[in-house]
Amino acid sequence: MFTVEITADAKAALETKLHTLGLAKPGIMIGREGARADVSRSKDGGTVWNVERPASPWRFDLGSFEAYPDAECQLVNGIRVYLALIPREGERGVVIRLNNGEPTIESLGT
Numbered sequence: 001m002f003t004v005e006i007t008a009d010a011k012a013a014l015e016t017k018l019h020t021l022g023l024a025k026p027g028i029m030i031g032r033e034g035a036r037a038d039v040s041r042s043k044d045g046g047t048v049w050n051v052e053r054p055a056s057p058w059r060f061d062l063g064s065f066e067a068y069p070d071a072e073c074q075l076v077n078g079i080r081v082y083l084a085l086i087p088r089e090g091e092r093g094v095v096i097r098l099n100n101g102e103p104t105i106e107s108l109g110t
Contacts, residue, residue: 003093003108004030006077010096010103014062014079017103023064027073027080030094030105033059058094058105 006014018026033054040048065073065080073080087093092108 001093002083002087002091004074004076004081004083005093005095005108006079007095007097008077009098011077011079013098013101013103014096017062018079021062021064023062025064025066025068025080026062027065027082028060028062028096029065029082029084030058030060031084032057056104056106058107060096060103060105 014028018028033056035051035053037049037051040050042048065082068082073082075081094105095108096103096105098104
């Protein structure tokens with residue numbers, strides 16, 4: 001089962017951000033962050049790829065979830081969470097914790 005954990009300090013920071021947004025049905029959406037690539041041509045006509053891979057494969061976004069049925073969301077430490085992903089085999093889940101004063105997301109491991 002895919003587990004979502006939110007530490008107490010990250011919960012406080014997220015609640016502050018969500019309150020500031022003034023959303024009707026606030027929550028967070030968890031998804032995957034893929035690599036980003038850009039291609040260009042060198043002076044001699046060759047292909048030059050620039051690929052940036054994120055430090056973490058996870059991302060989360062703050063939003064309002066009034067269009068989502070409650071059954072599709074889960075409450076984690078009192079915060080509405082929507083998983084915008086299909087868990088892969090062996091994935092345990094994610095944890096949102098405070099890092100340098102900002103909520104960050106990381107894997108619970110495989």
